[in-house]
Amino acid sequence: MTSPEASQIFHGLLANQITCSKGHKETDKDAPFWHLPLSLVNFYNQDYSVVNGIEEFFRPTCLNGEHQMYCDRCGHKVDATITDVIKHHPDVLILLLKRFEFNYIYMSYFKISCFVEIPYSLQIPENEVYELYAVVDHFGGLRGGHYSATIKTQDEDRWYKFDDAQVTPELAEYEKVSDHVKVTQKDLEQDGFSKNPFFHGIIAEVPEQHKTKEGHTKIGYALYFYAYSSWSGRAIYMEDLYVMPEFRGKGVGKALMSKVAQLGLAAGCHQLNFAVLDWNKPSMDFYLSQGCFDITDTMGYHCLRCEGEALKHLAQL
Numbered sequence: 001m002t003s004p005e006a007s008q009i010f011h012g013l014l015a016n017q018i019t020c021s022k023g024h025k026e027t028d029k030d031a032p033f034w035h036l037p038l039s040l041v042n043f044y045n046q047d048y049s050v051v052n053g054i055e056e057f058f059r060p061t062c063l064n065g066e067h068q069m070y071c072d073r074c075g076h077k078v079d080a081t082i083t084d085v086i087k088h089h090p091d092v093l094i095l096l097l098k099r100f101e102f103n104y105i106y107m108s109y110f111k112i113s114c115f116v117e118i119p120y121s122l123q124i125p126e127n128e129v130y131e132l133y134a135v136v137d138h139f140g141g142l143r144g145g146h147y148s149a150t151i152k153t154q155d156e157d158r159w160y161k162f163d164d165a166q167v168t169p170e171l172a173e174y175e176k177v178s179d180h181v182k183v184t185q186k187d188l189e190q191d192g193f194s195k196n197p198f199f200h201g202i203i204a205e206v207p208e209q210h211k212t213k214e215g216h217t218k219i220g221y222a223l224y225f226y227a228y229s230s231w232s233g234r235a236i237y238m239e240d241l242y243v244m245p246e247f248r249g250k251g252v253g254k255a256l257m258s259k260v261a262q263l264g265l266a267a268g269c270h271q272l273n274f275a276v277l278d279w280n281k282p283s284m285d286f287y288l289s290q291g292c293f294d295i296t297d298t299m300g301y302h303c304l305r306c307e308g309e310a311l312k313h314l315a316q317l
């Protein structure tokens with residue numbers, strides 16, 4: 001049972017709009033909905049993008065051949081398209097990611113555990129924009145399991161994970177690190193754009209019509225420099241690979257990384273090296289899927305650093 005208050009917030013209306021090939025439109029009765037179902041079937045081996053999923057959900061289906069529709073106004077059967085249209089947008093939109101699929105070989109349900117890229121802001125047809133503020137995660141199988149939720153607070157714009165009785169701040173959002181940046185714009189200009197640059201970079205740009213709300217068209221970058229291995233010679237080191245959250249899941253990161261690989265090969269490099277933080281599992285899985293391997297695991301490599309006083313001290317020995 002649902003309270004009228006909840007109904008006000010979560011309830012939407014969906015209808016099928018049928019358009020005949022002559023352009024006659026007919027809409028069937030409004031059907032209430034509480035969530036939009038997005039099927040993850042066929043996404044065993046790749047990431048699922050909610051942006052693409054929504055596009056798929058609202059894509060018109062063509063009815064032709066034996067599926068032709070009878071159009072009242074044409075007076076006979078004609079080709080037509082059928083489209084889901086939202087007649088009433090709910091205040092809060094729930095997307096249900098359907099992760100269970102029936103497998104006829106094993107005669108049971110299987111869970112599709114692929115990664116899902118969810119944008120912070122999602123545009124759905126009729127230009128409604130929804131801001132992400134909560135994600136519910138399911139662990140386990142069909143008959144047993146556990147739920148947790150990650151929710152953004154309204155006032156301070158921080159994410160918290162709710163897991164039974166435990167509430168913990170969500171680990172390092174990429175943006176939160178910005179407090180620790182010590183490099184200035186002047187440093188970057190000097191170090192990247194002088195005669196003997198310390199680093200190189202490439203930038204991903206989108207056409208003007210796809211710019212962000214803040215007006216940015218530069219939406220991602222990779223920063224790299226050349227290194228050397230006394231065993232295998234020239235190497236390229238990728239220090240940063242960054243794509244703005246709303247443009248993730250569209251292959252931008254992959255394209256940037258591919259370009260770095262291309263530049264490395266062109267410069268005679270045999271290796272592309274980079275580091276990834278251990279909590280960043282989606283990135284790690286992406287790199288592994290591209291044929292990269294973890295040299296911490298396979299070769300026992302650990303990244304070491306000397307900085308500040310220790311660096312000065314080391315230089316004075």
Ligand SMILES: [Zn+2]
Binds near residue numbers: 022023071072078
């Ligand atoms: Zn018609």
